[in-house]
Every structure is written in structure tokens, then in C-alpha cells.
Amino acid sequence: MNRRQATACVASDSGTSHRQIGSAANLMTWSRKLETRTRRLLAHGRSRASRESGQSLVVALVVTGALTISVAAIITYMTSNESAFGRDRQADRALNIAEAGLNNGLSVLANVNPNNSLGSWSTPYTASVDGGQVQYSLAKSGSTWTITATGTSPNGKVTRQLQESVNYTASTTTVDASAVYGDGIFVNGTSGCTNVTSNATVKANIWVNNSLCLTGNINLVPATSNAYSLYVGGQYSATGNIWIGTSPSALLSSADIVGGCNVVGNGPPGSSGSSGSVVCSTSAKSHIYASSYSSSPSSGQVKPTVDAAATYALGKWNTPNCTTGSFTFDTNGTKDRSAGSRNLFPSSSYNCTIPNASGGGNIGSLAWNNATGTLTVSGTVFIDGDVNFVGNVAAHYTGNGTIYVNGVVNPTGNISICGPPNTTATAGSKCSKTWDPTQGQLAIVALNPTSQTNAFNITGNQEWDIVAFAVGTVNVTGNAGITGPVIADGANLTGNFGISIPASAPSGSPSTTTTTVYGWKVVPGSWKELK
Amino acid sequence: MSTAPETLIRSGWSRATRRLGASSGQGLVELLISLTMLTVVVGGLLSVLDAGQLSLQRADQDGTALTLAEKQLEVYRTVAYANIRLDQTSIDAIPSTDPYVTANAGDSTIPSSAGQVVGGVNGENACTSPLPLQCEPTQNANAEDTPDHRSYRIDTYITYVTPTDGRQTKQVVVVVRDASKTTLPILARLASTFDQANIATG
Numbered sequence: 001m002n003r004r005q006a007t008a009c010v011a012s013d014s015g016t017s018h019r020q021i022g023s024a025a026n027l028m029t030w031s032r033k034l035e036t037r038t039r040r041l042l043a044h045g046r047s048r049a050s051r052e053s054g055q056s057l058v059v060a061l062v063v064t065g066a067l068t069i070s071v072a073a074i075i076t077y078m079t080s081n082e083s084a085f086g087r088d089r090q091a092d093r094a095l096n097i098a099e100a101g102l103n104n105g106l107s108v109l110a111n112v113n114p115n116n117s118l119g120s121w122s123t124p125y126t127a128s129v130d131g132g133q134v135q136y137s138l139a140k141s142g143s144t145w146t147i148t149a150t151g152t153s154p155n156g157k158v159t160r161q162l163q164e165s166v167n168y169t170a171s172t173t174t175v176d177a178s179a180v181y182g183d184g185i186f187v188n189g190t191s192g193c194t195n196v197t198s199n200a201t202v203k204a205n206i207w208v209n210n211s212l213c214l215t216g217n218i219n220l221v222p223a224t225s226n227a228y229s230l231y232v233g234g235q236y237s238a239t240g241n242i243w244i245g246t247s248p249s250a251l252l253s254s255a256d257i258v259g260g261c262n263v264v265g266n267g268p269p270g271s272s273g274s275s276g277s278v279v280c281s282t283s284a285k286s287h288i289y290a291s292s293y294s295s296s297p298s299s300g301q302v303k304p305t306v307d308a309a310a311t312y313a314l315g316k317w318n319t320p321n322c323t324t325g326s327f328t329f330d331t332n333g334t335k336d337r338s339a340g341s342r343n344l345f346p347s348s349s350y351n352c353t354i355p356n357a358s359g360g361g362n363i364g365s366l367a368w369n370n371a372t373g374t375l376t377v378s379g380t381v382f383i384d385g386d387v388n389f390v391g392n393v394a395a396h397y398t399g400n401g402t403i404y405v406n407g408v409v410n411p412t413g414n415i416s417i418c419g420p421p422n423t424t425a426t427a428g429s430k431c432s433k434t435w436d437p438t439q440g441q442l443a444i445v446a447l448n449p450t451s452q453t454n455a456f457n458i459t460g461n462q463e464w465d466i467v468a469f470a471v472g473t474v475n476v477t478g479n480a481g482i483t484g485p486v487i488a489d490g491a492n493l494t495g496n497f498g499i500s501i502p503a504s505a506p507s508g509s510p511s512t513t514t515t516t517v518y519g520w521k522v523v524p525g526s527w528k529e530l531k
Numbered sequence: 532m533s534t535a536p537e538t539l540i541r542s543g544w545s546r547a548t549r550r551l552g553a554s555s556g557q558g559l560v561e562l563l564i565s566l567t568m569l570t571v572v573v574g575g576l577l578s579v580l581d582a583g584q585l586s587l588q589r590a591d592q593d594g595t596a597l598t599l600a601e602k603q604l605e606v607y608r609t610v611a612y613a614n615i616r617l618d619q620t621s622i623d624a625i626p627s628t629d630p631y632v633t634a635n636a637g638d639s640t641i642p643s644s645a646g647q648v649v650g651g652v653n654g655e656n657a658c659t660s661p662l663p664l665q666c667e668p669t670q671n672a673n674a675e676d677t678p679d680h681r682s683y684r685i686d687t688y689i690t691y692v693t694p695t696d697g698r699q700t701k702q703v704v705v706v707v708r709d710a711s712k713t714t715l716p717i718l719a720r721l722a723s724t725f726d727q728a729n730i731a732t733g
Contacts, residue, residue, distance in 0.1 A: 060565030067572040071579050078583045085590045092597055093721060096604065100702070100724040107697030107726040125695055130704065130722035131640045166728070296652055520728045 090153035093130055094160040095529075101127070101134035101149025102164055102527075109138055109145055109166065110520050116143075116168035130154065143167065144523065148530070165526035170518045177304040178511040180487050181467065183207050184498015188303035189489045190233060196493050204485070204498030207301050209233035211259060216494075218242040226253040226291055231298060235259035236280065238287065245289035255280065255290035258297050303487060304510035306471055308447045309335060311404050315354040315363035317382050325350035327366065330384040337406055337449065339385030344368065344375065344403075345393050345415075354381065364401055364508060374423070377401035377442055380508035387444070389415045394425035402443040402508035408472075409446045410457045417442070419465030419484075419500065433483055435465035437502035441484070443467035443509040455488065463496075467506055595679045596707040596718035599672055603685050603705045604721050606664050611656075612727035615701050617689050618658035618666040619649040630708065630715045631669055631686050641704060641720075642688040644668075648701055671710060682710035683718070692724055700724045 104127055113121065124137040131154035139146045150161045180186040184204030187194045193213035196202070201219045206212070211234030221243050222228045229252060230244065236257045238244075245252040261280040278285035281293035317330035327350040331338040344366075351367035364379030375397040386407030396418040418425045419435030419442065446455035448471045455470035462480040473490035476482060481495025484502065505511040607615050622644060625631050634641040650658035650666060658666035672683040685707050692702040704722040708715040 055561075057561040057565055060561075060568050064568050064572045067569075067576050071572070071576050074576075074579050074583055078579075078586050081590060082586055085593065089593065089597060089719065092601070096721045096723040100722070103700055103724045103726040104694040104697055106728050107694055107700045107724075110726070110728060111698040112696050123696075127694055129702070129724065130720070297654070299654065522728070 087158060090155055090158040091160065093132060094151040094153040094158045095162075096151070097129045097132045097134045097153070098149045098151030098160045098162040100129045101136035101151055102147050102162055104134070105136040105138055105147035105149060106166060106520060106522075109147070115518075132156075145520075159531070161530040163526075163528055163530055165523040166520045167523055168518065169521045170516055171521065172514060172516045174512050174514045175302075176511065177302050177513040178505045179301050180207070180303060181485050181502055181505045181509075181511075183301070183485055183487070184228075184501065185491060185493065186301065186303065186485065186487045187489065187491050188487075192490065193234075193237070194491045194493075196491075196497075198494040200494055200497065201499070202497045203228075204501050205229050205231075206498075207231045208491075210490070211235045211237060213237045214239065214242050216240045218244075220244045220252075221246055222250050222252065225249065225251045229253045230255045230257070230288070230290070231301070232257045232259065233297065236261045236286070236288070237264055238262075239264040242287055244287060247283055247289040250289070252288070252290035254292045254294070255288050256294045256296060256298060257288075258295050260295070261286045261288070302513045303489070304469075304505075305513045305515075306445060306447065306469075306510045307514075308404070308406065308449065311380065312382055312384070312406075313357055314380060315357050315382060317354055317384060320352040320354045321362075322350055322352035324367070327352050327368075329354065329382060335384055335406060337385045339383055339406075341386045341388045341407075342383050343389060344387060345373075345389060345395050346370070351376075366401075366403070368395075372423075373425075374398065375417075375442075377403065378507065380404065382406065386410065389413060391415075394418065394431075396420070396423050396425055396431075397442050398440050400441055400507045402445060402506050404445045404447060406447050406449055408448050408450075408452045408455050408457065409444060410454075411462075412460075414461040416463045417466055418463070422465070430461065430463040431465055431483075433463070433465075433496060433499050435483055435500040437484070437500050441467065441502045441506045443469055443484075443506040445469040445510065446471065448472040458482070465500065467502065467509065469509065591679055592681060592709070593718050595677060595681065596683055596709075597721075599677075599683055599685055600705045600707045600719045600721040603664075603670075603687060603707075604703060604723060607703050607725060610665055612701070612725065613654065613656045614663075614665055615689060615703065615725055616648045616650045616655040616658065616666065617668045617687065618662055619652075621658075621662065621666070622647065622649070622668050625669065634686075634706065634717075640722075641706060642690045642702075644688070646690070648689040648691060684708045684710040684715060694724075698726075700726045 104125065108125065112118070120140050121138045124135055126133060126135045133152045134149055136147060136149035144165050144167055146163060146165050148161065148163045150159055152159050182205060184202045185194065185206045185208065187208040187210060190209045193211045194208040195213050196218055198216045200216070205228050206220065208231070212232045214237065217240060220228065222245065236259070257280045261278050263276065263278050263285065280286045280288055283289045312335040318333045320327065320329055325348050328339050328342060345368060347370055349368055349370045353362040353365040356363045362379065364381045366381045367376040373395050375395050377397060377399040378401045380402055382404045384406045387405045387409050389411035391413045393413065393415045398420055416425050416431050418431035419437065420439035421436055422431045422434050425431050444466055446469070448455035451472065453473065454475040455472035456468050456474040458464065458476045458480045459478045460480060461478065464482045465484060466482065467484045468474055468482050468486050470488040472488065473492065474486050474488040475492045476495055479495065481497060483496055483499040486493065486497055625644065632644045635643040648655060650656055664670070668687055670685045672685060674680045674682045677683060685705065688704040690702050691699055693699045702722060702724045705720060706717055707719045709718050
């Protein structure tokens with residue numbers, strides 16, 4: 001109600017008594033005071049409200065609160081990140097610990113059940129790995145074993161569980177074994193002695209898996225230091241005037257002798273009459289001079305595998321194509337020694353090639369010129385019988401090849417087979433050790449299917465510039481010698497050996513070894529993570 | 532009628548109440564308080580951010596170290612059993628004060644540098660020059676070769692371990708260290724064993 005309305009209201013009551021008129025005046029006065037006070041109060045409120053004092057504190061509180069929340073969020077994030085990464089690390093370690101459990105399980109299976117004869121294996125195992133724990137167990141289902149491993153992280157908070165299956169299977173591996181062609185003597189047998197006696201000279205590596213028994217005047221001295229190595233899988237035994245390297249100008253590169261050294265009788269020169277067991281590395285006693293010594297067994301060299309049946313199957317041996325004369329390699333198309341005993345150097349010449357069994361081309365060729373005493377060989381040649389030579393013969397050969405003899409090599413007489421460049425040898429003479437394998441090389445492989453005592457048996461005044469490869473023993477006596485590598489299961493040798501070493505295996509010769517091994521193998525794709 | 536003292540008191544009281552009721556100067560006080568609070572909180576925030584960055588960097592570094600450890604362990608999963616070995620000459624060349632040698636004294640779960648699986652012994656394949664990765668007891672991962680451009684050192688220990696009822700296995704422990712610090716602190720480590728039937732033929 002404004003003043004005009006209030007006046008009108010009072011005027012409307014003008015007809016009432018004076019008392020009433022007085023009350024109305026008071027009311028108007030009070031009303032005016034109330035109005036004035038209200039106006040003042042509102043004005044004061046507007047003034048207080050319009051002032052800025054205190055607002056900055058409020059804003060600061062709000063900002064502080066927001067920042068506090070941000071800090072808390074960042075701390076939470078950091079903590080979470082640290083925690084998550086810490087867990088990741090633990091999880092990674094737990095996974096590898098579980099992986100170790102799988103390998104442990106496999107090692108247990110291979111050890112307690114090497115032939116897969118067990119039907120079950122219920123014992124769980126625990127082991128500590130990398131500060132954590134792993135538990136692994138084995139279970140058999142059908143022919144397959146399952147290994148389950150649970151790895152626990154070092155802090156114990158993370159576990160990972162892995163599983164894989166393994167089978168007992170045969171595996172065949174073929175590896176290069178041509179390193180033996182770099183040896184003067186390689187003997188694969190592990191029992192008995194490789195005997196080298198009388199006046200013998202070896203100028204190449206020696207690798208024998210059995211014992212090496214030297215008697216007489218033996219000389220294994222490299223022309224320069226570190227040229228040859230010696231490996232003896234058994235014991236080294238020496239009696240006589242024996243030099244294995246000299247110090248310091250002609251050391252062997254290494255001498256690895258597993259079974260120790262034994263000097264018999266007066267021992268080698270310089271041993272001051274020592275007899276009995278000596279330390280191999282004590283050169284003055286053992287007379288073995290090498291840059292390094294060890295006594296660790298090694299399988300660094302293995303004898304190449306000879307697969308007679310597979311080699312025979314390569315050619316049509318009973319139907320050779322001979323342009324000059326004839327030579328009987330085989331008579332019936334069956335590997336049964338049907339060729340009997342063959343002489344490589346008959347009184348009449350021959351020149352034959354052998355067709356490839358699979359058709360197309362030849363697997364090898366063999367020719368003999370009786371007038372010039374020249375044997376020409378290439379590729380693979382298979383003679384289904386023994387090879388024997390009679391009388392005094394001096395042949396020289398050209399070419400690069402391997403003759404497989406399905407029997408033994410047992411010549412009688414003074415026969416020399418000279419390698420190129422020698423072309424001047426005469427019957428009963430030697431070749432003067434001039435063979436240069438880079439100009440041609442011949443390997444003769446005696447398969448010895450009837451397991452004769454000696455696969456090679458060479459006596460008399462002979463020199464063979466060949467690689468002699470024997471299934472069985474090579475026996476060389478008298479004043480004979482094989483100047484190329486001798487690769488055999490056993491050897492009794494005298495004379496010169498390893499004088500000329502081919503840079504690589506002759507064409508067609510055995511140069512790989514195939515082994516079939518039964519063992520445990522992880523089933524491909526069976527590895528899985530359970531949790 | 533009021534006396535003179537009374538008037539003086541009243542006027543003094545009135546002045547005091549007016550001064551107290553006056554708002555001039557309060558804004559400055561509030562501003563100071565606000566700035567102090569904000570300074571404290573922002574300082575805390577910056578500290579947290581700094582710590583967070585350090586934490587992330589450390590996590591990043593640890594992550595790279597773990598990856599390097601995994602990578603080294605994987606090397607041994609790709610080679611033949613006889614190729615899981617170290618080079619004795621390289622081990623011998625490590626100074627006796629190097630953490631590779633001294634780590635075992637402080638943490639027995641890290642193998643000793645002596646008596647490890649080495650090439651050319653016990654039928655293990657020899658380590659020939661140039662040394663393959665699996666033969667090197669310590670390797671330096673230089674900054675230019677790592678994804679985070681930091682330097683690391685990878686230490687590898689290989690020992691023979693024969694589990695209960697099992698045949699001999701080889702245990703490989705890989706420890707990755709911070710090569711940027713002279714103390715070479717450990718950043719990550721992994722270990723696993725290898726049975727000869729459960730690995731590649733390389």
C-alpha cells in the first residue's frame with residue numbers, strides 16, 4: 001500500500017469518531033516508519049551484498065578443493081600404475097618360473113621314464129626358481145604325457161599355470177661328418193687300442209675314440225706350431241722314441257686325452273726313464289707338446305654313416321656301359337657279393353660307366369689303361385664283392401671318386417696306388433709321397449659285410465695315396481703306408497699316414513652321419529597357459 | 532544533558548565500533564590467506580606431478596629392462612641345448628669388483644660367476660669368435676639401440692641344475708642393470724630352466 005492509497009483509506013473513514021481519526025493517524029505514522037526502516041534495511045543489504053570482501057577466500061577454498069581432488073587422483077593413478085606394473089613384473093617372473101617347471105617336468109620324465117615304460121606318475125614336485133616357487137606334475141593319457149606347472153612369483157601374489165604335452169618319439173638327424181677327412185687317422189671304436197708301431201710318421205690330426213698305443217719310432221710333429229690336434233678318447237700309451245710335437249717350435253694346437261697318459265718301459269726320450277702313469281700336460285714326462293691340454297670327452301667328430309644299400313641302389317651296376325674291355329661290378333642286380341673277387345688292375349684295359357638307377361646320366365665311371373698304368377675314376381663306383389690285387393703293381397690314378405667294395409680289400413704283392421701328379425711309379429716301387437689331393441683323389445670304402453677281422457689288410461712295400469674308409473679295421477703292416485686319411489672303426493698301423501690330406505671329402509664318399517634317437521619331444525602346439 | 536566524559540566515551544566507543552565494522556583491509560588478508568593456501572596446495576600438486584613423472588619414467592625404464600630380459604631369455608629358446616653356454620674367456624675378463632661377480636654375495640638367487648656352463652667343456656659347443664649373443668655373459672644395450680634411449684647392461688648366468696628325480700638341465704638367469712649409474716642397480720630379472728628335449732635345434 002503506497003501513501004496515496006493509505007490517504008484514500010484514511011479519507012474513506014472520515015465519517016467515524018475522533019478517536020478513530022486519531023488511531024488512523026498513528027497507523028500512518030507507524031506505517032511510514034516501517035517503510036523507512038525497510039528501505040534502509042534493503043539498502044544496507046544491497047550494500048553488503050555488493051561488497052567483494054571474502055570472495056577471494058571462497059574462491060581459494062574452491063580451487064584448493066579442486067586441486068586437492070586432483071592431487072588425490074594423481075596419487076591414486078600413480079599408486080595404481082606402480083601396483084599394476086609391479087604386478088606385471090611379478091607375472092612375467094611367474095610365467096618364466098612356470099616355464100622352468102615344464103622343463104623340470106620334462107627332465108623328470110626323461111630320467112625316470114626313459115623308455116616310456118611307466119603307465120603313470122602321480123608325484124607332484126616343487127622347486128625354487130628365481131626366488132619363486134613352481135609346482136609341476138606329470139599325467140599320462142593314452143600315449144601322451146601332460147606336464148602341468150604352476151609358477152608363483154617371488155612375492156607370492158601372482159601365479160601362472162602352464163601345460164604342455166610330450167610324446168616318446170624317434171627322431172632322425174643327419175649332420176655333416178666330413179671333418180674326419182681332415183684327420184690322418186680317425187678311429188671310431190671305443191674299445192681296445194689304435195696301435196701305431198714301428199717307424200710311423202703322421203702329419204695330420206689324430207682322432208681316436210679308443211686308446212692310442214704307440215710303440216717304436218713314432219713321429220707326430222707339425223711343420224709349424226698349432227697345425228695338428230690330438231684327441232684320445234681312452235688312454236695314451238707310449239713306448240719308444242716318440243715325439244708328439246716338439247717344444248716350442250712345433251706344438252700341437254691341442255691335446256685332449258681323456259684316459260690319461262701312461263709311459264711304458266723306458267718311455268719317450270727326455271722322460272728320464274719314467275715309467276707308468278704321467279701327467280699328460282707335463283711334456284717332459286709325456287713327451288706331448290701342445291698349446292693346450294684337456295681331458296674332456298668329446299663327440300666333436302663322428303664317423304660318417306655308410307649306407308651300403310642306398311649306395312647300391314644308386315646305379316645299374318650289373319649293366320655298365322663299357323667302351324673298352326669289360327669289368328664286372330655286379331652280376332645279378334642284387335647286393336649279394338655276386339662279383340666275387342675283383343682285380344682293379346687286370347692285364348687288359350677297360351673303360352666303363354654305370355648308368356644312374358633313376359635314369360638319366362651316370363652315377364660314376366671307372367677305367368683302367370693297362371699300357372700306361374692309369375686308373376681313371378669319377379663319382380660313385382660300387383663293386384659287389386672283394387677287391388684283391390696280385391703281384392707287383394704301380395698304378396697311378398686321375399679323377400675324383402669313391403669305390404665302394406662290398407667286401408674287403410686284401411692285396412698281395414707290392415702294390416702302390418699313386419695319386420696325382422705322380423705318373424712315374426713303377427711296379428714294386430713307391431710313389432714318393434707326392435700326392436696332391438687338389439689334383440685328384442680316390443677313396444676306397446671297404447664295406448666288410450661279413451665282418452672280417454680286417455676290412456683293409458695291406459702288407460709289403462706299398463704306398464696308397466688314397467682315402468681308406470673301412471667298416472671295421474684297417475691293418476697296415478710291413479713297410480706299407482696310406483698317405484691319405486685312414487677312417488675306420490679300429491686300426492693297426494705302421495708306416496706313413498696322413499701325409500696328404502684332401503681339402504674336402506672325395507666325390508661320392510660318405511660324408512654325413514645319420515642317427516636315430518628315441519626320446520621325449522614336445523607335441524607342437526600343445527603349450528598353453530591355463531591361468 | 533550528557534556530561535563531557537560521557538560524551539568522550541560515547542564518541543570513542545562509536546569510533547571503535549565503526550572501525551571494527553568497517554570492511555576496508557579484509558580483502559588483503561583474505562587474499563594473503565588464499566595465496567598461502569594455493570601455494571601450499573599447488574606446491575603439493577607439483578611435487579606429486581614430479582613424483583608421478585619420476586614414477587612413470589621408472590616404470591618405463593623397468594618395462595624396457597624387462598623386455599630386454601625377455602629378449603635375452605628368448606635367445607636361449609631358439610638354440611640347441613649344447614649352444615646354451617657362456618664364453619669362459621669373457622667371464623674371466625670381468626673384474627672381480629664388477630656386480631656380475633659380486634651380485635651373488637648379496638643375493639644368493641643370482642648365481643655365482645664361477646662354475647657356470649661354458650663352451651668347449653662337458654660337451655658344450657665351443658664359443659667361437661665373433662661371439663654369438665648366447666655366449667656373452669654381459670652385454671651393453673647402448674642408448675641408441677634401446678627404444679627409450681637409455682643405457683642398460685644385460686648380465687646372463689647359466690648353471691647346471693638337476694631337479695629332483697630329473698636329469699641335468701640348464702638354468703638361465705638374466706639380470707638387466709641400469710648402465711647409466713655407476714652402481715649398476717638391478718632393474719629387472721628373469722630366470723628359467725631348459726631341458727634338452729624342450730628346445731630348438733639351432
